[in-house]
Amino acid sequence: MTVEATTERVLRMLALLQRRSSWTAAELAAELGVTDRCVRRDVQRLRALGYPLHASAGVGGGYQLGAGTRLPPLLFDDEEAIATAVSLRLAAGGTVAGAGEAALRALTKLDQVMPARLRAEVRAVHGWTETLIGPVVEIDPELLVTLARACRDAVRVRFRYAGRDGGERERTVEPVRMVTTGRRWYLMAWDVDRDDWRTFRLDRMRATVATTWRFPARDHPDPIAFVQRSVTDAPYRYLARVRVHAPPERVREAVPPQVGRVEAGSDGWCLLVVGGDSLDWLAAHIARLRYEVEVVEPAELREAAGLLARRLAAMAGVASERTV
Numbered sequence: 001m002t003v004e005a006t007t008e009r010v011l012r013m014l015a016l017l018q019r020r021s022s023w024t025a026a027e028l029a030a031e032l033g034v035t036d037r038c039v040r041r042d043v044q045r046l047r048a049l050g051y052p053l054h055a056s057a058g059v060g061g062g063y064q065l066g067a068g069t070r071l072p073p074l075l076f077d078d079e080e081a082i083a084t085a086v087s088l089r090l091a092a093g094g095t096v097a098g099a100g101e102a103a104l105r106a107l108t109k110l111d112q113v114m115p116a117r118l119r120a121e122v123r124a125v126h127g128w129t130e131t132l133i134g135p136v137v138e139i140d141p142e143l144l145v146t147l148a149r150a151c152r153d154a155v156r157v158r159f160r161y162a163g164r165d166g167g168e169r170e171r172t173v174e175p176v177r178m179v180t181t182g183r184r185w186y187l188m189a190w191d192v193d194r195d196d197w198r199t200f201r202l203d204r205m206r207a208t209v210a211t212t213w214r215f216p217a218r219d220h221p222d223p224i225a226f227v228q229r230s231v232t233d234a235p236y237r238y239l240a241r242v243r244v245h246a247p248p249e250r251v252r253e254a255v256p257p258q259v260g261r262v263e264a265g266s267d268g269w270c271l272l273v274v275g276g277d278s279l280d281w282l283a284a285h286i287a288r289l290r291y292e293v294e295v296v297e298p299a300e301l302r303e304a305a306g307l308l309a310r311r312l313a314a315m316a317g318v319a320s321e322r323t324v
Contacts, residue, residue, distance in 0.1 A: 006045075009042060015077075016028060016032075017063065017065040021064060022064050028063065053066070082118060082121050085114065085118075104144055105148070108145055111145045146208055147210075149210060150175045151178065154214055154216075155213060156173065156192070157209065157210050158211060159209070160205070160206040172193060173190060176188050176220050179223055179224055184203065186230075190220075197220065197226065199230035228257050229261065232261045237277045238276055238279055239275045241296040243269050243296060244262075244271075244292070272289075280307070283305040
């Protein structure tokens with residue numbers, strides 16, 4: 001028997017042992033089409049590779065794959081591979097802390113080795129599945145996989161990017177990390193043409209292609225801090241800085257990271273940096289914090305807050321008159 005045939009048989013045995021908790025030598029022999037003696041030799045081969053195979057004698061005894069010091073290769077049949085990939089795609093966009101990034105890494109590994117026919121099945125299932133969650137910007141899972149591979153392999157990526165003015169321009173970047181705020185996905189990358197670090201929204205990317213151009217690692221800012229500063233500062237017409245009389249962690253609970261940035265202060269105060277396209281919206285949003293607030297800048301925000309206060313006072317006055 002050739003080495004290739006032996007290797008294939010050993011892998012099939014490993015897959016069988018992963019399918020259920022215990023197998024007798026006779027059952028394994030029947031499944032593999034070999035003798036009991038051949039089964040025992042293959043068990044020894046797996047043990048030599050570091051997989052803990054336990055044997056128990058007597059009625060109901062057999063071979064069991066135990067938990068070792070490392071995870072053995074998981075061998076999936078077609079249905080298992082599709083179910084796993086679909087679950088990982090859903091988890092990659094979920095809200096469980098830490099699960100999204102780990103699911104994306106696992107999906108990248110699985111997608112790389114999955115046959116094209118199974119990849120098409122996964123896309124079909126995902127395309128006809130809806131998730132009942134809050135309003136989010138949906139991202140094509142294929143784009144997530146493409147960018148995750150590019151970050152991992154340190155290869156340049158080309159895409160067309162829709163700007164705030166509606167126009168599209170071709171960009172070439174060296175991707176470092178993807179960051180999700182729960183509602184949107186962002187890519188932090190070195191923009192080759194602009195020779196600087198940039199943040200890109202994944203929902204604005206079109207025709208994304210990973211090239212074969214590898215790039216050396218660069219010293220880069222912290223991705224989470226860089227993306228948060230980009231999404232809270234750059235896109236808005238107004239940028240407000242206000243002092244809040246509350247611990248920073250309490251303010252962070254009330255202000256999503258894609259909306260505002262909270263910096264530690266002193267004497268029980270912290271600094272909130274929040275952007276918006278409307279001063280009225282900023283005043284109302286900050287007033288909802290229910291903490292004592294002092295406006296640092298812009299001065300126009302104080303005027304908007306005063307106007308909001310007068311409107312609320314008028315509303316309260318009307319309500320009180322009707323209840324008399």
